[in-house]
Amino acid sequence: MRRFVLVLAIAGFEAVARAAQAEERAPAFAAAACEGIYPKHLQGICADGVGSVYWSFTDVLVKSDARGKVEKKIPVASHHGDLCYHDGKVLVAVNLGRFNDPQGNADSWVYVYNAADLSELARHKIAEAVYGAGGIAARGGRFFVVGGLPPAVEENYVYEYDQTFRFVQRHVVRSGYTLMGIQTAAWADGYWWFGCYGDPKILLKTNAEFEMAGRYEFDCSLGVAGAARGRMLVGRGSCRPGIGCTGRIEAARPDDARGLVVVE
Known part of the structure; x- marks a missing residue:
């Protein structure tokens, strides 16, 4: 029994060590501009943790390295x-439909x-x-x-799906109204982070629930x-106007008082 417990302890230690080594090897992203000028504005970014950044410019999808050098880009449907x-x-x-319509005339998908190589693999309807x-x-x-939100609705919604995009449930975020809903989302540092339009623009932070x-x-x-x-x-x-749109990334860190703080 002692040997079994010792083996488990060693295995656990090795797993933690491997995770720490992977974290140490992961690229330390810094500010970088995506190469190129695009017809429509940046909608979102993500990274794969090993040096690639992905950019959505509304009707162009781009893959770059961590410095913003474009490796692949493809035209895509708007929006x-x-x-x-x-x-x-x-x-x-x-x-592919209307945003923020009280009558619900969206045509929502996940591509x-x-x-x-940015080749398309699947499309999932999320009605x-x-x-x-x-x-x-x-x-x-x-x-x-x-996503979107009609005017005067005082809460936001998050729609949960399983790996096959079977609907699980709708979550309510008691955020108050945010202009056109929520634009961007990420799970990091033990919290949900949601980027919103507005004047000023708003960052929402929630727990796992x-x-x-x-x-x-x-x-x-x-x-x-x-x-x-x-x-x-x-x-x-x-x-x-008449030229086009550009995008870039900045590194930030969580801050209890300000939400996020850009790291110079």
């Missing part, structure tokens, strides 16, 4: 929104791409996201979709994602 990386795949929240699928994140083998843990004036409405070494990635972007 491709926020995205997440999971198990060798990139998943994107897509709405799935091979992370290596429950009636106000328009705008963002997606993964946690614990489940997928969580966020979607109970409010903070509401901050911080802009991650164009992208938010977990990264290694206690850091997070935040999407930034700008558009110039």
